[in-house]
Amino acid sequence: MSGWDWTSDGWVTLVAAMSAISCALPGNYxxxxxxxxxxxAISHAVLPGLAAAFLISxxxxxxxxxxxxxxxxxxxxxxxxxxxxxxxxxxGAAMGVIFSVLFAAGLIMIRQATDHVDLDPSCxxxxxxxxxxxxxxxxxxxxxxxxxxAVLVLNVVxxxxxxxxxxxxxxxxALATTVGINANLMHYALMVIVxxxxxxxxxxxxxxxxxxxxxxxxxxxxxxxxxLGLMLVISAMIAGLSAxxxxxxxxxxxxxxxxxxxxxxxxxxxxxxxxxxxxxxLFSPEHGLIGALLxxxxxxxxxxREDILGLLYRWHEMTRGRxxxxxxxxxxxxxxxxxxxxxxxxxxxxxxxxxxxSPVTGDALHGMRLTDTGxxxxxxxxxxxxxxxxxxxxxxxxxxxxxxxxAERVEHFLTxxxxxxxxDALTGPDVDPHGxxxxxxxx
Amino acid sequence: MILAAxxxxxxxxxxxxxxxPTWPAFWRTVSLADYNTRVVIIGTTLLGIAAGxxxxxxxxxxxxxxxxxxxxATLPGIAAAFLITxxxxxPPLLIGAAISGVLGILCVLGLRRxxxxxxxxxxxxxxSVFFGAGIVLITFVQKMETGNQAGLDRxxxxxxxxxxxxxxxxxxxxxxxxxxxxxxxxxxxxxxxxDAEYAAAQGWPVMLVDVIMMxxxxxxxxxxxxAVGLILVVALLIIPATAARFWTDDLRTMTLLAGFFGxxxxxxxxxxxxxxxxxxxxxxxxxxxxxIFFISMMFAPLRGVIASIVRRESLSxxxxxxxxxxxxxxVEEQAAPGISVPYAHLLAERSWKPRQxxxxxxxxxxxxxxxxxxxxxxxxxxxxxxxxxxxxxxHRLWELYLIRYADIAPSHVDRDxxxxxxxxxxxxxxxLEKALAEAPPIPPSPHAGEVFA
Numbered sequence: 001m002s003g004w005d006w007t008s009d010g011w012v013t014l015v016a017a018m019s020a021i022s023c024a025l026p027g028n029y030x031x032x033x034x035x036x037x038x039x040x041a042i043s044h045a046v047l048p049g050l051a052a053a054f055l056i057s058x059x060x061x062x063x064x065x066x067x068x069x070x071x072x073x074x075x076x077x078x079x080x081x082x083x084x085x086x087x088x089x090x091x092g093a094a095m096g097v098i099f100s101v102l103f104a105a106g107l108i109m110i111r112q113a114t115d116h117v118d119l120d121p122s123c124x125x126x127x128x129x130x131x132x133x134x135x136x137x138x139x140x141x142x143x144x145x146x147x148x149x150a151v152l153v154l155n156v157v158x159x160x161x162x163x164x165x166x167x168x169x170x171x172x173x174a175l176a177t178t179v180g181i182n183a184n185l186m187h188y189a190l191m192v193i194v195x196x197x198x199x200x201x202x203x204x205x206x207x208x209x210x211x212x213x214x215x216x217x218x219x220x221x222x223x224x225x226x227x228l229g230l231m232l233v234i235s236a237m238i239a240g241l242s243a244x245x246x247x248x249x250x251x252x253x254x255x256x257x258x259x260x261x262x263x264x265x266x267x268x269x270x271x272x273x274x275x276x277x278x279x280x281x282l283f284s285p286e287h288g289l290i291g292a293l294l295x296x297x298x299x300x301x302x303x304x305r306e307d308i309l310g311l312l313y314r315w316h317e318m319t320r321g322r323x324x325x326x327x328x329x330x331x332x333x334x335x336x337x338x339x340x341x342x343x344x345x346x347x348x349x350x351x352x353x354x355x356x357x358s359p360v361t362g363d364a365l366h367g368m369r370l371t372d373t374g375x376x377x378x379x380x381x382x383x384x385x386x387x388x389x390x391x392x393x394x395x396x397x398x399x400x401x402x403x404x405x406x407a408e409r410v411e412h413f414l415t416x417x418x419x420x421x422x423x424d425a426l427t428g429p430d431v432d433p434h435g436x437x438x439x440x441x442x443x
Numbered sequence: 444m445i446l447a448a449x450x451x452x453x454x455x456x457x458x459x460x461x462x463x464p465t466w467p468a469f470w471r472t473v474s475l476a477d478y479n480t481r482v483v484i485i486g487t488t489l490l491g492i493a494a495g496x497x498x499x500x501x502x503x504x505x506x507x508x509x510x511x512x513x514x515x516a517t518l519p520g521i522a523a524a525f526l527i528t529x530x531x532x533x534p535p536l537l538i539g540a541a542i543s544g545v546l547g548i549l550c551v552l553g554l555r556r557x558x559x560x561x562x563x564x565x566x567x568x569x570x571s572v573f574f575g576a577g578i579v580l581i582t583f584v585q586k587m588e589t590g591n592q593a594g595l596d597r598x599x600x601x602x603x604x605x606x607x608x609x610x611x612x613x614x615x616x617x618x619x620x621x622x623x624x625x626x627x628x629x630x631x632x633x634x635x636x637x638d639a640e641y642a643a644a645q646g647w648p649v650m651l652v653d654v655i656m657m658x659x660x661x662x663x664x665x666x667x668x669x670a671v672g673l674i675l676v677v678a679l680l681i682i683p684a685t686a687a688r689f690w691t692d693d694l695r696t697m698t699l700l701a702g703f704f705g706x707x708x709x710x711x712x713x714x715x716x717x718x719x720x721x722x723x724x725x726x727x728x729x730x731x732x733x734x735i736f737f738i739s740m741m742f743a744p745l746r747g748v749i750a751s752i753v754r755r756e757s758l759s760x761x762x763x764x765x766x767x768x769x770x771x772x773x774v775e776e777q778a779a780p781g782i783s784v785p786y787a788h789l790l791a792e793r794s795w796k797p798r799q800x801x802x803x804x805x806x807x808x809x810x811x812x813x814x815x816x817x818x819x820x821x822x823x824x825x826x827x828x829x830x831x832x833x834x835x836x837x838h839r840l841w842e843l844y845l846i847r848y849a850d851i852a853p854s855h856v857d858r859d860x861x862x863x864x865x866x867x868x869x870x871x872x873x874x875l876e877k878a879l880a881e882a883p884p885i886p887p888s889p890h891a892g893e894v895f896a
Contacts, residue, residue: 094685216568
């Protein structure tokens with residue numbers, strides 16, 4: 001392919017973006033209501049609707065096929081509910097039963113009709129968006145544009161008109177019923193919208209993209225925000241972005257890897273959406289993996305710093321301040337010699353919590369001791385530790401050798417306020433169960 | 444298949460006629476006379492057994508739709524294997540399918556652990572994104588000189604008709620492996636299917652058992668792709684198991700039954716599609732499982748819809764009938780035994796429809812509990828009185844119990860007792876009597892003196 005061509009690629013991108021956004025909007029509610037797979041089921045199950053409408057009307061007239069498919073789509077939702085209620089079948093399995101049987105019926109019907117007409121099942125799966133480019137190249141606006149624009153407008157209007165009802169049903173259907181909203185009716189209204197959207201998108205982008213766009217942008221948006229309104233907007237933006245990026249990749253990517261290939265726009269959009277989801281999973285500020293990892297790492301560093309402070313405090317206490325300071329090697333041997341501990345030592349010096357007391361000798365033999373700020377912080381930590389041991393001993397009657405480990409873990413979470421409360425609860429003990437003195441608050 | 448092809452003739456657009464198979468053709472298919480048909484039928488039957496058996500555990504482990512994600516996730520592996528080997532030989536393609544299928548399952552399990560992503564969304568994401576990636580790779584395959592899409596299409600829609608002996612043998616081997624695995628691990632599978640957390644607490648290696656179970660699912664799915672296609676293979680896993688569930692509460696029976704249903708569908712489905720023109724085998728097999736499912740759901744005596752409706756109706760008939768007897772007994776209590784109660788009084792007693800109450804009265808006459816009293820009313824026979832007093836006694840005992848031990852106001856106990864009186868077993872009655880030691884044969888109504896509007 002030779003570069004971007006506005007007349008064809010422009011239209012294709014527009015169609016792709018419109019269908020992606022029209023799916024992404026109702027998709028938010030499916031994701032929130034944990035019904036993502038309903039989109040999957042409906043989009044597979046409309047096949048027999050299309051085929052039946054074709055067999056009955058003996059034509060590919062769009063209107064009967066549209067209605068046939070929508071009816072079967074809504075029927076899928078109804079039948080799933082009926083089977084899981086009357087047959088006491090788990091909902092996921094009920095959905096699997098219904099959609100696969102309907103899809104199979106659809107395949108057979110198409111196969112029966114296939115001598116007459118090309119109602120190609122693969123077209124149903126991954127659409128024929130490339131065709132739109134050809135149409136546009138031949139002349140003017142492709143007809144798919146008006147259809148999709150209508151569906152997009154319908155979805156936007158539906159969501160705006162029933163914003164409050166949809167929101168309350170998405171989060172708490174029982175509450176919705178008590179405030180006088182018919183949650184069941186809203187459920188089926190949503191199913192009708194999903195069915196209409198699915199069917200309208202079939203010809204252009206195919207059912208796999210419909211499933212992807214119903215779920216993926218909404219999940220991305222859900223990772224990024226807690227507000228429903230914003231979630232809708234973000235999901236629409238992600239859907240649009242996938243469409244544009246997908247088409248750009250179709251035009252340029254084969255050139256980059258040196259292959260001459262017409263890739264499928266719809267499929268590539270799905271992959272792009274998947275990549276965007278991966279980014280959201282990694283980088284979402286609140287729920288992202290990277291954020292969680294960073295948080296865990298910074299906590300691990302904090303624990304290491306506090307362990308070193310505690311170590312130096314206890315050393316000082318044990319030797320009653322008479323012996324020399326601990327050397328770097330001794331410290332590292334005690335807490336474990338690794339990246340974390342050497343870094344913690346550097347950071348403690350930078351924070352002015354420990355200092356080197358004989359800067360003349362080589363680094364390995366440096367004596368290290370607590371500064372005043374360091375020893376204040378260290379006494380807080382040790383105080384928390386020993387108060388906790390005392391608390392466990394007094395209130396849970398744990399044996400002496402079972403006190404250290406839990407305290408070692410809890411000391412990093414005890415703020416001075418919590419320590420003060422423990423102190424109150426224990427009426428100000430002087431020594432911990434091991435007979436070590438509990439440092440008093442400095443000040 | 445040859446027969447079906449021979450039947451095919453040029454059709455016009457208005458021709459919706461259907462060529463029925465001739466009797467000899469039918470016989471040849473049923474008796475497995477043709478080599479090709481024999482291979483296909485045996486292959487799909489074995490596949491049905493394997494999928495039904497392993498599907499039982501996937502269903503009980505609530506992994507039904509994970510199977511769907513798995514089967515869609517095999518596509519990129521198939522396409523990639525094709526791109527790498529450039530050949531259409533089956534083993535590398537199936538290995539590719541298995542690898543990317545497992546990757547898909549891992550993605551589902553991984554995504555599910557992200558705070559905002561629920562299981563259903565994780566399944567949908569994996570299913571669509573992997574499939575999309577597969578289609579992208581397939582478009583590259585199409586550009587290769589050796590490649591044509593027809594070779595890979597069969598994995599999407601299935602092409603059981605093209606099954607050759609080695610395919611059927613492979614399915615047979617997998618079916619054997621699945622059966623052996625299930626036999627060996629039956630206890631372990633059962634433990635994690637019913638309560639994984641309890642199993643873990645008991646020291647079962649839940650993770651390992653889960654991995655073995657899912658490997659069997661992956662194996663079955665991968666060999667099933669060719670036969671029924673990746674969209675429909677999940678049906679073979681779910682539907683026979685779900686259908687079997689209606690018939691039994693016993694896992695052993697359910698597993699056997701699911702395997703049997705799977706086999707039956709495979710056999711009937713492929714026979715049908717061999718006999719009739721233009722019948723894609725995979726789809727027909729799935730329709731057969733659907734039919735079995737429907738029959739099971741409707742008619743299974745244990746959990747079927749009709750059976751439970753019948754049970755519910757007979758219980759509610761019994762309840763209504765007992766209420767009628769009690770209504771008469773209560774009038775007798777106020778007046779004298781043997782009094783004739785007018786029909787209009789009974790009609791006013793409860794919100795019975797006239798037709799309903801006439802039915803109940805006929806039932807009473809039939810059973811000899813009622814006889815026609817004076818002035819067109821109804822009276823209890825002596826057997827009827829005994830029965831009615833028993834119900835009345837249950838009702839009163841329960842009311843007393845509620846008032847005394849549950850501290851419920853006398854005005855509120857009537858409805859509760861109304862619901863429970865019909866299902867009190869003799870043991871419970873004895874316990875009630877013990878608890879209410881001094882209770883008279885029929886305790887007096889706690890509502891005595893109340894004025895009912």
